[in-house]
Amino acid sequence: MHVLLVEDDPLVASGIQAGLAVCDFVVDLATTQAQARSMVALVATDVVILDRGLPDGDGLQLLEEWREEGVDVPVLVLTARDDVADRIAGLQCGADDYLIKPFDLDELVARLNALLRRASGRSRDRVEHGSLCLDPVSREVSLEGQLVPLSRRELVLLESFLQAPRSVLSIDQLKDSLYGMSDEVESNALTVHIHHLRRKLGVGVIETVRGIGYRLGKPEAVGQFARQRPQR
Incomplete structure (x- = not known):
């Protein structure tokens, strides 16, 4: 499955890429909203992992833009912002899931599989x-x-x-x-x-x-x- 990772922290990004590769995910990295916007238009992405604190703005702005344009790819927001209000804002902007940093890689993989399962209309992983x-x-x-x-x-x-x-x-x-x-x-x-x-x-x-x-x-x-x- 193809994952677009939108993350500007090199250490976090490299860790996620390495961990997901072990689980057979193909991961492409975008470090800005502009790069992510271009890559979604060019590549058939199965799921997006989206950071909020990007160099060119809040990732939720990009998410809102995608949803308004009809881009329906599943999006998991991955951020250190853990206030209830922030989580609500993410879901209201169109996020399918919201995970707080720091996080466990196994949980991230489980959440990605759940998003893919829902997108394909299945009720279980198998x-x-x-x-x-x-x-x-x-x-x-x-x-x-x-x-x-x-x-x-x-x-x-x-x-x-x-x-x-x-x-x-x-x-x-x-x-x-x-x-x-x-x-x-x-x-x-x-x-x-x-x-x-x-x-x-x-x-x-x-x-x-x-x-x-x-x-x-x-x-x-x-x-x-x-x-x-x-x-x-």
Whole structure:
């Protein structure tokens, strides 16, 4: 999942980036409102972590601006301002959650997973699709009750499809979920990851929508012919 971190403190930012990377989040950093505004317009972000005390103003100003423009990406406000009035102001401006500094990284990860779960309309973290199951906490994938080893990129890609089971995802959207803006991406990298998922989970796990992108296959297609060579 792609996270946009809007934080101007280098120490806090580096700690969050390192901690989230361990949990397979792809994190891009913006240190000002202006950078965050540009990055949201350029990258398909799944969730935003937003600091309030930014060099070019209060982060809540940016949040209000986004909501007025119809930007509905989930936003977690992360700040040292712990007054009840500040928390109320954040929620009224459109924040989906509000976490106080200093914070525990495990709690931050749990809150991000909760935001992603709500955004996809699920009531629990565990995601099931036919005989396929993904546990976002343990980062384990099973098919018909058997664990299936996936690489980090394959796991993140599968999670992107499971978070939006009825949507067609464009190539750019999928690349944003897999790679940060600073990462160099080989032209066939996405195709290779999809090939591997089809080989391990069944040719029908991901459908190609020609000229648009890809979408999650029907639940009954998961696991079928997993040992056969997938068709692209």
